[in-house]
Each structure stands twice: as structure tokens, then as C-alpha cells.
Amino acid sequence: MEPVTSSHGMVNRVQQGDHEAFSRLFEKYRAPLAVTIYYQMGANTRRAADVDDILQETLLRAFRDIGQFQYRSPGSFLRWLARIAGHVIADLGRSQNRHKRAGEHVRFRSDTNPGGAEPVESATPSRIFAENESLAVFIEKLNLLPEEYRRVILLAKVEELTTGEIAQQLGKSNEAITLLLHRAIKRFRSLVQEKK
Amino acid sequence: MTASAPDPENPNQPSTSRESALAEAVSIFVNCQARGEAVDVERFCREHADLLPELRVELQTIESIDSILGVRPALQETTGVEEALPERLSGHRVLGEIGSGGMGRVLLAEDERLDRKVAAGRVRFCLWQHPQTDEEFFGYRAAIFGGWYHTPAARPLPFAGCLACGPAFRGPAPDGGSSKLSCPNGHRRKAVPPPAITTK
Numbered sequence: 001m002e003p004v005t006s007s008h009g010m011v012n013r014v015q016q017g018d019h020e021a022f023s024r025l026f027e028k029y030r031a032p033l034a035v036t037i038y039y040q041m042g043a044n045t046r047r048a049a050d051v052d053d054i055l056q057e058t059l060l061r062a063f064r065d066i067g068q069f070q071y072r073s074p075g076s077f078l079r080w081l082a083r084i085a086g087h088v089i090a091d092l093g094r095s096q097n098r099h100k101r102a103g104e105h106v107r108f109r110s111d112t113n114p115g116g117a118e119p120v121e122s123a124t125p126s127r128i129f130a131e132n133e134s135l136a137v138f139i140e141k142l143n144l145l146p147e148e149y150r151r152v153i154l155l156a157k158v159e160e161l162t163t164g165e166i167a168q169q170l171g172k173s174n175e176a177i178t179l180l181l182h183r184a185i186k187r188f189r190s191l192v193q194e195k196k
Numbered sequence: 197m198t199a200s201a202p203d204p205e206n207p208n209q210p211s212t213s214r215e216s217a218l219a220e221a222v223s224i225f226v227n228c229q230a231r232g233e234a235v236d237v238e239r240f241c242r243e244h245a246d247l248l249p250e251l252r253v254e255l256q257t258i259e260s261i262d263s264i265l266g267v268r269p270a271l272q273e274t275t276g277v278e279e280a281l282p283e284r285l286s287g288h289r290v291l292g293e294i295g296s297g298g299m300g301r302v303l304l305a306e307d308e309r310l311d312r313k314v315a316a317g318r319v320r321f322c323l324w325q326h327p328q329t330d331e332e333f334f335g336y337r338a339a340i341f342g343g344w345y346h347t348p349a350a351r352p353l354p355f356a357g358c359l360a361c362g363p364a365f366r367g368p369a370p371d372g373g374s375s376k377l378s379c380p381n382g383h384r385r386k387a388v389p390p391p392a393i394t395t396k
Contacts, residue, residue, distance in 0.1 A: 032266070073231070074232030135264055135265075138261070138264045157258070160229070161230060162230045177223075178219045178222075181226065182218055182219035182254070185254050186254060186257075192257075192260075
């Protein structure tokens with residue numbers, strides 16, 4: 001069997017039932033998809049669910065629906081996965097709302113309520129970020145950036161959009177996005193160096 | 197425009213002309229990557245030597261982000277759709293590939309209107325905007341293949357060069373001189389009347 005190289009080739013093989021290609025494909029996209037999911041979830045959802053859980057569910061749905069995926073351009077597979085992740089997160093939000101309406105109010109453990117439930121530790125990192133220290137640092141530094149800088153880096157480097165596509169998506173000129181991306185990368189670099 | 201250093205926390209700060217040039221170069225680099233092309237940082241830096249050392253630092257930062265995310269394809273991984281031969285190119289019916297390299301690929305095509313074969317060059321997107329592209333790609337490749345090249349519009353070029361090496365791409369000149377229009381295997385360039393592979 002020829003070595004599996006490009007995403008396009010791997011997707012083709014998965015669609016033909018090659019399970020090895022499936023593993024390699026999703027391993028390749030695990031980190032960027034985790035970053036995408038992290039920011040799609042938002043702080044509130046992250047308190048209720050783990051990035052790993054969404055990642056797992058996303059990959060399961062992707063495997064189930066991979067026959068529907070059509071390769072269009074580099075980055076289209078990750079964007080397809082990101083859309084699935086968006087649906088998973090939306091489903092989670094709906095399910096949480098149902099539970100909220102049906103559930104009872106539980107008081108967390110505190111000095112005045114020593115018998116209460118242990119609160120979920122929202123600071124606990126997801127397993128994928130715990131396993132991949134550089135990915136955790138990447139998220140940490142991204143979180144320190146101004147919102148515009150963070151967004152343009154995510155669009156360019158995680159979603160792999162061109163500056164023209166980013167400009168279209170954000171409703172700005174190509175020149176403005178070009179400058180924004182340059183400054184964002186420069187600022188990101190300085191944040192990384194501050195740690196050193 | 198202003199000469200003051202940009203405020204890193206202020207995305208709306210006006211830019212200097214050097215900053216704009218840096219931003220433009222970074223954008224070309226990132227756009228190449230977004231289109232699935234593997235771009236060599238050192239080569240890219242050499243082509244934008246006037247923007248060093250800041251450009252190199254910035255591209256290295258981009259590479260480190262790519263490395264963390266683990267999705268940057270190597271050159272051979274940009275295959276898939278990229279490598280598939282188009283059926284037509286600039287109105288010509290594509291028959292096959294003559295060769296490919298760092299700057300692009302050269303395809304054998306048929307001009308159905310003139311009923312003859314032509315060589316059609318396709319430059320990598322990231323090099324379209326580079327001033328040396330015309331000189332290097334169109335000049336040298338024309339010397340090798342003759343025929344028509346396009347970026348994407350096809351255009352005729354004079355044929356002059358080394359026929360012995362066939363579809364080889366640009367390499368350093370063996371005598372240490374300029375690599376422009378030189379044969380990588382040391383054959384001397386000579387004027388040859390057209391066309392060789394352009395006639396059916």
C-alpha cells in the first residue's frame with residue numbers, strides 16, 4: 001500500500017474504509033481542532049464540558065459522516081470538522097438548558113454548606129492540553145492577546161484562511177488584515193519570549 | 197504614515213512603510229501556506245532580503261505555531277487536488293506533466309486552435325507577486341522547454357537554451373556565476389531556433 005501523505009489522499013482512503021488512514025487523519029487534526037473547539041466553546045461551556053469530550057464526539061460524528069465530505073481546498077477538512085464541532089457544542093448547550101430547567105438547584109460545598117457538592121474545578125486543563133505542553137502554552141499566550149490579534153491568528157493559522165478570506169469574513173480591507181496579522185504574530189512572539 | 201514605533205496593543209496604530217512591507221511579505225507567506233504550498237523560510241527570506249532580520253523572526257514564529265498545531269504539510273503533502281492535472285489550462289487541453297519544481301510545474305498541453313503542442317508553465321501562487329519570478333521562471337524554463345508559459349495567461353517566449361537536460365529546473369551555475377538561464381548540468385546556453393517541443 002502506498003504511504004498516506006496528503007489530507008486529501010487520507011480522506012479518500014477513509015472514505016474507502018481504510019481505518020489506518022482514519023487514525024492518522026484525525027491524529028493530524030487533533031491539535032488544531034482542539035484549539036478551535038476551545039474557542040468555540042467559550043468560558044461558560046468550558047465550565048460544563050471538557051474540550052476532550054467535544055473533540056471525541058466531533059471525531060465520532062466525522063467518522064460517521066465522512067462519506068459526505070468533499071475536498072475543495074487546503075484547510076477544507078479542518079473547516080468541516082470545525083462545523084461538526086459547532087453542532088456538537090450547540091447540542092451540548094441545548095441539553096444543558098433542558099437539564100437546567102428540569103434539575104434542582106444544588107448548593108456547592110462552602111464554609112456555610114460543608115455537606116454540599118464539590119464544585120467542578122474549571123481551571124483543570126483538558127487532557128489534550130495537559131498532554132501537549134506547547135499547545136497549552138499556545139492557548140495561554142493566545143488568551144493574553146487582544147481579541148483582534150487572537151482572532152486573526154486563529155483564522156490564519158488554525159482555520160488556514162488566506163488574508164483575503166479573513167478580510168471577507170471580518171468585513172475589513174485586505175490591507176488592514178495584512179497589517180493586523182503581522183502585528184498579531186509580532187505580539188505573540190514577544191509574549192512567548194517574555195516567558196523565557 | 198508615521199515614523200513612530202507601532203503600539204503592539206493597538207491594532208489601529210498607523211503603520212510605517214517598512215512595517216507595511218513586512219506585513220505584505222508575511223501575508224504572501226501565510227497565503228501560500230493556506231493554499232497548501234510548502235514554503236521554505238530561508239529561500240523566502242533571501243527573496244525579501246531587504247526585510248531581514250525582522251522577517252525571518254516573524255516567519256520562524258509562524259513556523260513554531262505550525263509546529264505546535266502539527267498541520268503544516270511538507271512539500272510532498274501538498275499533493276491531493278494540487279497535484280491532479282487540470283483538464284484545461286488557459287484554453288489548452290492538458291496532455292501531461294513535463295516536470296515540476298520549487299517554482300511551479302510545466303505541463304504539456306495541446307493548443308487545439310493552432311493544432312500544436314505547447315508547454316504551459318504554472319508558477320506557484322506565492323511567487324506570482326515576486327519580481328524575480330518572470331526572469332527566473334519564464335526565462336530559464338523557456339530556455340529549457342520553449343513554448344508558451346502563463347501566469348495564468350499564456351504567452352509565447354523565444355526559445356534559447358539547453359536541450360540536453362530536458363525538464364530540469366533551475367540550479368546553481370557550475371562555474372559559480374549567475375544561475376539565471378544556466379543549465380544545472382553545465383551545458384552551455386546557445387540560441388536555438390524555435391520550436392522544438394512546441395510543434396505537434
